[in-house]
Amino acid sequence: MHLLFPGIWKHEGRILTRNLIAGQKSLSEELLTVDGTEYRAWDPYHSKPAAAIMKGLKDFPIKEGGKILYLGAANGNTASYFSDIIGMKGIIYGVEISDRAMIDLIQLCRKRRNIAPILANAKLPKEYIWIERVDAVYEDVAARDQTEILIRNCQTFLKKGGYAMIAIKARSIDVVKNPKEIFRQEMAKLKEHFEVAEEIDIEPFEKDHELVVLRMK
Template identity: 45%
Template sequence: MSTNVQQLFPGVYRVGGKLATKNFAPGFRVYGEKLVSVDNVEYRQWDLFRSKLAGAIAKGLSHMPIGPGSLVLYLGASTGTTPSHVSDIVGEDGAVFAIEFAQRSMRDLLNICQPRPNMLPIFGDARMPVQYEEHLQGQKADVLYQDVAQPDQAEILVRNADMFLKKGGYAMLCIKSQSIDVTQDPKKTYAQTIAKLEAGGFETLQTIILDPYDKDHMFWMGKKKN
């Protein structure tokens, strides 16, 4: 009996009951994930506990703005776990500009990007978007994805959106309450962060508490108004 494949969003699947993306670099694993072939298509299982985007999808993300052909600016790419799935989703007509400022993570990121021509690893600080402006060559992103675990997460997102996100474009932010204020009730931290994002030109579309996949994290999705 063949494995059941169900499409959840364009480029995002449930394969044999598990979240997965089509492997854009067949034969390559990024973080030890399982590869599953069905009808000559190779899928990569997407670990809900290792990727906040996967956790958000599992917890009911209502709209998925990242799809085939999207241009994504990804801030906080680390060693490429989630960015590689984003690369699978956007496919050959899309692009992922993956920004990371830790040298150690950057080494792994460079390796995982090698067989993925749609991913551009960029060594840069998300607080200083002018550092990577030249790489975008005037292009605007359809989606800004940010997972940087910094106290000024909202300010970083707004600053990047002002420079690189299309009007009507989408932003996805993993809000880590413990990085903003460890002493405060996470609910208050989330509310303050969302207020800053809305003051910065966004309409909030959805918020998802990522527990049990990630503790003290909220996944926020918004749309840029202007």
């Protein structure tokens, strides 16, 4: 077992986080106990940051005690791993537009008290303007204007020098254009506001997706 980043380990080919709530897991998830500590296996086929880690990400901007704005939290799968990593001193503001996904997210937040569920549209930061400024913004919203959504949220909520992370889904931006061309086009928009720390193609875990880590200028 070796430490990849603070709060993230690799063991027998799997990525692990330490389970913040012992015994708590989703149906499909695997729990492992190593030296008396319970860990959760983080599946790169179901979570894009885990895919980027498998593909050799060099630095991970979600850290212990971090305050995170998560756009497109869905049922909280990836957010639950961020919750393990940040621990009880951190907080995740999980924004999700779907009522259906929100029902599951609220169930998860009852157990994981470091996630605050917010039923809102990530295109309209005014809907959750009350949240505090954050250390990192993660966006996984499959929308044509997903780059603009990230920029707007970072301008509103990200601390100076903070990190942003976006999962760019080429097919949501344009179904016919070559994904490489789409990535170039979105990166050009992002570079106006951010320095690029890392840009990772996450195939074979997700087709036509990149995970990009950025630092606000």
